[in-house]
Amino acid sequence: MRRDELEHIIRAAAIVAGHSDLVVVGSQAILGQYPDAPAVLLFSQEADLYPRDHPEKAVEIDGALGDGSQFHATFGYYAHGVGPETAKAPLGWQTRLVPVRVSAAIGKGEDATGWCLEAHDLVLAKCVAGRQRDWEFAEEALRHGIVESAELLRRVPDLPLPAQAREHLEVVLASVVARAGGFSKAT
Secondary structure: OOOHHHHHHHHHHHHHOOOOOOOOOOHHHHHOOOOOOOHHOOOOOOEEEOOOOHHHHHHHHHHHOOOHHHHHHHHHEEEEOOOOOOOOOOOOOOHOOOOOEEEEOOOOOEEEEEEOOOHHHHHHHHHHHOOOHHEEEEEHHHOOOOOHHHHHHHHHHHHHOHHHHHHHHHHHHHHHHHHHHOOOOOO
């Protein structure tokens, strides 16, 4: 997915939901902070999002713009309506959201904003999900200098997880950092 495609999804989702503020929590949220993110981080054809103040409307987004929809068939990418519980990000993530402002479609709706997870919060939320592709995403984000290892490790205690799960995540994350070459400086 490219930044313009994410903007298209934000615009369309705002129209479908009837709400102009959406939260983008999936991997493509990286496009908020890094519009030209490395291609290796942009493999997904979906954007996970929900209306900020009306998350229950995510079901409408999923129905109209989701996997297998006419929107998906037409454009080759789609919106996945999710809820606020989807991303397990560190405490305070809402204050670090990165806005992607998009103008309204001609004659439809109003301008919209996609509030994207900040890169460190996104990577940690993916680490909590813990799928192989999530760890690969974290490694590539480190390798490309998108996130700093020290900041990731600093935020681990703020994850909404039991202590034992946080400790395990920290151990696995340290090995991912080592595989990525130990990068600690964002570019």
